[in-house]
Amino acid sequence: MKDLNEYKRELSQAGQFIKQHDNYLIVSHINPDGDTISSSLTMALLLRFLGKSFTLVNEDPIPDKFNFLPLSDQILSISEIKNTFSHVITVDVADQKRMGMISPLLTDDVEILNIDHHPTNDRFGHLNVILPTAAATCEIMYDLVKELNIPLSQDLASCIYTGLLTDTGGFRYTNTSPKVMRIAAELLEYGVSPGEIAEIALETISKNHISVLQIALSHLQVIENGFIAWTYLKANELPQDVTSDDTEGIVNYTRNIEGVEVGIFFKEVKGNVFKISLRSKKYVDVGAIAKAYHGGGHARASGFTFYGDLEEVLQQLIDAIKQSEGWKYLENKSN
């Protein structure tokens, strides 16, 4: 656990840095998600309040659904920016690679303030504010707003709320801490619309996702007395421009079915190469099963890559599941 005094010192140094300079480049990470976008817009609003100028950059385009956030239309692509910056603030960026190809925008004597919550952050900044226990970088942004005595506004509150909401999966992941909920409570006092933001940020379905979901559900089967559900997507069924975001969450449709203990999702990334996701509800250690295939994960969620025949690996998996301690316990329980 990080020493909270150290964190407070980092916050205070970040506050000084922000007050001392001007003309900032604010960098969010490639393939931007709700937390990095919201953190970068929070920083922009904060700098605007302090009368500082800033430029927002992201190597990749911002997903349309985040258009509702204030200043989101001011996030530029790298090629749109012609000048260079000697003061850079990165948000939710765990290492330099995640900044994208922004080096042409930096002066030789650039100073970087690195604000992040990833435990893997390599402290690449000249100043670093890293709190691995924070649920979202927006949680640190909230602390920074307080550190700088900046009054909350509906705009600031909406940004911070969006970051908290998206990085906790709608207050559903284990990182949903009392602090997250207390901050959310305070933000709601400033006119944040929890329903509207959740609908836009969490419930929007991409066109590709609905396509692959249609196919995956048509393949879904519940087997072994209702304890295992599985489905697959063949490479030739996937839309050309499918991303891993589009197929995310499909495994949950197998695992979440009432009575199902293990859910399995096979995604054929190319001919006979499958990415396999395993999920369990309560008893079966799917981490151990994935490990036997040189995969990773933990007891309730794991995955691995398999080269070969789908039917063959499915049968192997069913056998492995049925030999697990958890399965035996479950079978005894339900007899």
Add this chain to the structure above:
Amino acid sequence: MKDLNEYKRELSQAGQFIKQHDNYLIVSHINPDGDTISSSLTMALLLRFLGKSFTLVNEDPIPDKFNFLPLSDQILSISEIKNTFSHVITVDVADQKRMGMISPLLTDDVEILNIDHHPTNDRFGHLNVILPTAAATCEIMYDLVKELNIPLSQDLASCIYTGLLTDTGGFRYTNTSPKVMRIAAELLEYGVSPGEIAEIALETISKNHISVLQIALSHLQVIENGFIAWTYLKANELPQDVTSDDTEGIVNYTRNIEGVEVGIFFKEVKGNVFKISLRSKKYVDVGAIAKAYHGGGHARASGFTFYGDLEEVLQQLIDAIKQSEGWKYLENKSN
């Protein structure tokens, strides 16, 4: 808005009532949901702490997914109870009909404490604690726990959290107030597992739901340049024991698709009788459209019943949507 002093007075009277008597019947509402079950178990835990005896009753069985809640196995059906009660506490029950057929369990001189958050509550109790601004009856239960100075425990916190979570749709409905979030923050301090509870209470998919979803998604079509999505379920496609819970949320798969403004779901309840749900994202007033068919609802969510041919009413609806002000605005915007 209810006078907060009046509410405090009601809470204090409820506290007196609870302390003065013993041997309570705790009644939750028929077709029990997360809030009524959690409120009734909160009441049971509270009475147990005070050394009082109680019997829990519900006319209907408790959905399996709520088995994780403490004392949930003690909720009895009416026929299992042989004695009568002169002190009854109802939770989340808006009127006497919602109590179910419990009159054989009551003495002639029964006194009822009625705790509820429905604005429609008809104050059928001898004592009533009604707070229509509460997001859930469990919010009132939290206030009662504080009123009685009962220390929070993990069990109490898990019950109250489950009620708040389910009645706010996972902190996504507009009733998600700062107070709800502050209570949730405090409850998390007592070892509540937000992820586990959300998974069980919100993400469990019934077998019938997965069946109807498979069919509904296979019928789903996106039309009118991606602005309208619609799907249907024919009566002969529905499982025999389908409930309205099983088909709930299907309309969201149409409306939530990126770029879609209006989502339409037709459920054929019997031959050529359709229940039609309309949802819009931002511009089209689907409440006005449903009203023209003698339906109800509001600008973003409405519904009506139609007797006739699906293709015919679909074409009528498309015409009505395209003639709406919102649609014209949207078309201008996207040209």
